[in-house]
Amino acid sequence: MILEIRNLSASVEDKQILKDVNLKIGGGEIHALMGPNGAGKSTLGNVLIGHPDYKITGGQIILDGKDITYATPEERARAGLFLAFQSPVAVEGVRISTFLRIAYSHLHPDEKIVISEFNKRIKEAMKTVGLDESFISRSVNDGFSGGERKRFEILQMLILKPKMIVLDEIDSGLDVDALRMVAEQLKRYFSRDVGYLIITHYQRILKDIEPQFVHVLVNGTIAMNGDKSLSDKIEENGYDWLKEVA
Amino acid sequence: MESTYVNKDEEIDRLINDLKSNGALDYGFHDNINPVYSTGKGLSRQVVEEISEIKKEPDWMRRIRLHAYEIFMSKPVPTWGPDLSGIDWENMTYYSSPDEVKATNWDEVPKEIKDTFEKLGVPEMERKYLAGSIAQYDSEGIYNSLKKEWEDKGVVFMDLDSALKRYPDLVKEYFAKAVPPSDNKFAALNVAVWSGGAFLYVPRGVHVDMPLQTYFRINGEATGQFEHTIVVADEGSSVHYLEGCTAPVYSKDSLHAAIVEYYVMKNAHGRYTSVQNWSKSVYNMPTKRAWVEENGNMEWVGGSLGSKITMIYPSSYLRGRNATTSNLNIALAESGTVKDTGAKAIHMAPNTSSKIIAKSVSLGDGKSIYRGLVRINKDAVNAKSHVQCDALLINDESVSYTMPHDEIYEPTANFTHEATVGKIGTEELTYLRSRGLSEDEASSLIVLGFLDDVMKEIPMEFAVEMNRLVKLEMSKMGAVG
Numbered sequence: 082m083i084l085e086i087r088n089l090s091a092s093v094e095d096k097q098i099l100k101d102v103n104l105k106i107g108g109g110e111i112h113a114l115m116g117p118n119g120a121g122k123s124t125l126g127n128v129l130i131g132h133p134d135y136k137i138t139g140g141q142i143i144l145d146g147k148d149i150t151y152a153t154p155e156e157r158a159r160a161g162l163f164l165a166f167q168s169p170v171a172v173e174g175v176r177i178s179t180f181l182r183i184a185y186s187h188l189h190p191d192e193k194i195v196i197s198e199f200n201k202r203i204k205e206a207m208k209t210v211g212l213d214e215s216f217i218s219r220s221v222n223d224g225f226s227g228g229e230r231k232r233f234e235i236l237q238m239l240i241l242k243p244k245m246i247v248l249d250e251i252d253s254g255l256d257v258d259a260l261r262m263v264a265e266q267l268k269r270y271f272s273r274d275v276g277y278l279i280i281t282h283y284q285r286i287l288k289d290i291e292p293q294f295v296h297v298l299v300n301g302t303i304a305m306n307g308d309k310s311l312s313d314k315i316e317e318n319g320y321d322w323l324k325e326v327a
Numbered sequence: 328m329e330s331t332y333v334n335k336d337e338e339i340d341r342l343i344n345d346l347k348s349n350g351a352l353d354y355g356f357h358d359n360i361n362p363v364y365s366t367g368k369g370l371s372r373q374v375v376e377e378i379s380e381i382k383k384e385p386d387w388m389r390r391i392r393l394h395a396y397e398i399f400m401s402k403p404v405p406t407w408g409p410d411l412s413g414i415d416w417e418n419m420t421y422y423s424s425p426d427e428v429k430a431t432n433w434d435e436v437p438k439e440i441k442d443t444f445e446k447l448g449v450p451e452m453e454r455k456y457l458a459g460s461i462a463q464y465d466s467e468g469i470y471n472s473l474k475k476e477w478e479d480k481g482v483v484f485m486d487l488d489s490a491l492k493r494y495p496d497l498v499k500e501y502f503a504k505a506v507p508p509s510d511n512k513f514a515a516l517n518v519a520v521w522s523g524g525a526f527l528y529v530p531r532g533v534h535v536d537m538p539l540q541t542y543f544r545i546n547g548e549a550t551g552q553f554e555h556t557i558v559v560a561d562e563g564s565s566v567h568y569l570e571g572c573t574a575p576v577y578s579k580d581s582l583h584a585a586i587v588e589y590y591v592m593k594n595a596h597g598r599y600t601s602v603q604n605w606s607k608s609v610y611n612m613p614t615k616r617a618w619v620e621e622n623g624n625m626e627w628v629g630g631s632l633g634s635k636i637t638m639i640y641p642s643s644y645l646r647g648r649n650a651t652t653s654n655l656n657i658a659l660a661e662s663g664t665v666k667d668t669g670a671k672a673i674h675m676a677p678n679t680s681s682k683i684i685a686k687s688v689s690l691g692d693g694k695s696i697y698r699g700l701v702r703i704n705k706d707a708v709n710a711k712s713h714v715q716c717d718a719l720l721i722n723d724e725s726v727s728y729t730m731p732h733d734e735i736y737e738p739t740a741n742f743t744h745e746a747t748v749g750k751i752g753t754e755e756l757t758y759l760r761s762r763g764l765s766e767d768e769a770s771s772l773i774v775l776g777f778l779d780d781v782m783k784e785i786p787m788e789f790a791v792e793m794n795r796l797v798k799l800e801m802s803k804m805g806a807v808g
């Protein structure tokens with residue numbers, strides 16, 4: 082699976098946020114995206130999944146050769162794209178079991194779901210990500226703590242089995258154990274068919290799951306591409322030097 | 328608790344699949360059954376006399392009918408709510424009877440009518456979930472059954488016409504007492520031309536632990552249905568009475584003006600659940616009221632779907648000390664429909680309490696209005712009341728109003744009111760869609776989620792019905808947002 086972002090520009094509420102962003106992520110690749118607050122990282126994630134509030138003003142998004150620039154969010158999801166949201170929203174009254182079952186049936190239309198088995202799978206995944214089994218009958222993110230929401234994003238990834246995965250600050254707001262769990266699961270799930278774009282502010286997660294590519298977004302533009310050492314440099318020097326470059 | 332709920336969820340899914348494969352979900356069909364007897368179009372003193380005569384009623388009933396007819400004629404069509412000018416009083420058939428059957432066994436029911444109820448899944452539900460059931464077709468109850476266990480304990484459950492013949496004194500004691508014909512024009516009409524409905528009497532101390540149900544079907548075009556139902560939960564007893572209704576799709580409008588009178592005696596517990604799904608040519612104007620005596624508890628659970636205009640405000644008159652009531656109401660205002668619904672609680676004694684939860688969903692250009700009344704009389708010391716109205720709007724044309732009316736005359740009373748209006752949010756929709764759900768699915772899930780706390784309270788088969796209708800409405804609407 083290959084995700085190609087070509088000269089992508091996007092605005093929200095008539096404000097231009099992304100300008101000519103280029104990225105290419107293949108299966109078996111781990112990319113990190115860093116950048117100062119407000120640079121447009123989450124905007125990129127939202128644009129990638131087709132969030133209707135974000136308007137694409139130029140460029141293309143290509144997934145496995147297919148132009149999905151204007152595809153609906155569900156079409157993108159069904160094609161294998163997944164975003165772990167920075168701040169997942171609560172959806173009152175929508176039970177996790179029902180939600181995941183419907184989602185799964187779309188993502189894997191050829192598989193027959195036996196409800197009881199599927200629920201068992203969810204419960205096992207809950208154990209893996211450190212959520213209590215009883216969460217299965219709770220509503221999506223409703224009343225979840227910040228960390229629980231992040232854990233639930235990982236659970237969805239494990240259950241729904243997407244291929245091209247954008248993780249927007251999955252490492253923010255997690256306790257030490259959760260952080261270790263997330264890194265472990267990301268490593269375990271990773272394969273030649275899976276691509277990651279890890280949006281982060283911290284070195285920590287990148288130590289556990291080492292990216293081959295690091296990109297820095299400043300002011301809606303990719304200011305620099307590099308390898309792991311780029312993230313070390315940012316850790317040491319911050320972003321100011323890059324702002325001058327950009 | 329939690330885990331049984333997951334199972335309920337699964338069960339609903341399963342039931343929906345089952346029903347789909349049986350093709351049982353299209354209520355819009357109509358049967359080619361010609362009425363054996365009909366009073367023809369329009370209403371007059373003579374029509375009222377005629378109905379009474381066909382039914383060979385006692386004279387007191389005939390006189391109440393005629394008295395009610397006069398009240399009906401003298402009262403104007405109410406104009407304080409939705410526009411009722413479309414009701415075609417002259418071209419309506421006020422009484423229409425399919426056949427002179429009163430079966431106690433489905434095999435005795437004429438085949439075509441039986442087929443209809445089979446299609447609606449009624450006999451199956453009876454076998455599975457109910458202590459007894461009545462099926463009414465147009466104006467007449469055509470099928471009555473009560474499991475022997477309850478008959479032996481003295482429970483009476485049959486259509487009101489039959490009860491009038493067999494227990495005239497009992498019926499007379501309760502008929503049109505909680506809801507007198509003077510209450511409103513539609514109540515007056517009901518008392519004048521009533522036919523069918525249920526009579527349920529639960530003796531002292533008897534706890535009927537399975538629900539009893541009546542299923543109403545209007546088949547005739549431009550036919551009025553005026554069933555009159557009386558439930559009496561005598562001292563220390565408990566009972567759950569259910570109603571379901573459907574009508575085929577016709578272009579000419581029909582009128583449904585029912586009365587439900589519910590008497591909850593001292594220490595008794597009454598519950599009433601109805602999910603009404605009328606076709607969009609029906610004006611649904613029932614009057615439902617409970618009298619709740621000392622320590623009694625009355626629960627109203629209702630879902631109003633379909634119909635052209637529905638005006639329904641189940642009321643509890645808390646007449647004795649410590650009487651309590653709760654009212655859970657869901658209104659689904661589909662495109663082209665108006666739901667003017669709500670609840671009333673009248674606190675007439677100390678320590679009474681009421682809780683009203685009303686949820687409405689407006690789809691397309693559907694309009695939902697919450698209209699309620701809480702009255703706490705002077706001397707209803709320490710009475711408590713809480714009203715909560717939540718509305719969900721699906722798009723820009725959907726409309727919702729809240730018109731609570733509170734009359735608090737007792738200084739020690741505790742009254743609270745909360746109201747919220749929400750729209751389906753882009754963030755929530757996008758979140759669900761980003762996991763592969765279609766826009767329709769995402770919005771139906773959100774709507775059903777909004778109704779969730781009420782769905783828990785309604786019986787499985789009604790939950791299935793609500794579930795199905797919401798999904799159907801969402802898919803009909805196509806794009807939302």
Ligand SMILES: Nc1ncnc2c1ncn2[C@@H]1O[C@H](COP(=O)(O)OP(=O)(O)OP(=O)(O)O)[C@@H](O)[C@H]1O
Pocket residue numbers: 093094098116117118119120121122123124125134167
């Ligand atoms: N829905 C929105 N409405 C208005 N402004 C928005 C919206 N989404 C993003 N923005 C604006 O776009 C800019 C980029 O925001 P974005 O969330 O993409 O930043 P970020 O790089 O993810 O920052 P952080 O590191 O703080 O998460 C910010 O100025 C933000 O206020």
Ligand SMILES: [Mg+2]
Pocket residue numbers: 122123124167249
């Ligand atoms: Mg962000």
